[in-house]
Amino acid sequence: MNQPQLSGRRAVTTAPLHALLAHRWSPRGFDAAHELDDAELVTLLEAARWAPSANNSQPWRFLVTRRGEPAFDTVADLLNPGNRAWAPTAGALILVAAKASDETGRSRPWALYDAGQAVAALSLQAQADGLSVHQIGGFDAAAARHIFDLDETLVPLVVVAVGRHDPAAPLPEALEQREHAPRTREPLEALLLHDPRRSRNVA
DSSP states (O other): OOOOOOOSOOOOOSSOOOHHHHSOOOOSOBOTTOOOOHHHHHHHHHHHHTSOOGGGOOOEEEEEEETTSHHHHHHHHHBOHHHHTTGGGSSEEEEEEEEOBOTTSOBOTTHHHHHHHHHHHHHHHHHHTTOEEEEEOOBOHHHHHHHTTOOTTEEEEEEEEEEOBOTTOOOOHHHHHHHHSOOOOOOGGGGOOOOGGGTTTOO
């Protein structure tokens, strides 16, 4: 088992967090020589498999491709140009889709939310195993559906790049700057919703 990926880019938080959360970030610099083995991939997918979902529906689906496979190159070609500049150095590119309706045709309104939880679980497991994840929304979802013959119930959501972070990996200048820029988040107060009845003195 690899050591957890504890980068020097620990988040500055207002409350103490577990190290896996505080150190998790989304690098673009991957070790192009590192290969993900079967055991590593199975562990990541098993973490995703045990994510929570509405009514235990488990609507996430994964198309797993590894560098060196034709399908990997196909997924890489689906990425927007800016992402194609760095993502092919990852050990794996995983196309994530959500099954938005069940076998009877009934809609699953929480399918996208649940698929996000599965990817979050995968990401934290990767962090624990000394790997890094970068989730990519910039890709041609329509082409992915056509090329991989996804049925109409499946919604392509994201491509997940997985590999071992390499701080020295070459990147285009603009991305290199973003790779080392301070990590920021909205202040917690900006993320909170408030009950408007409080200001109206409504019981």
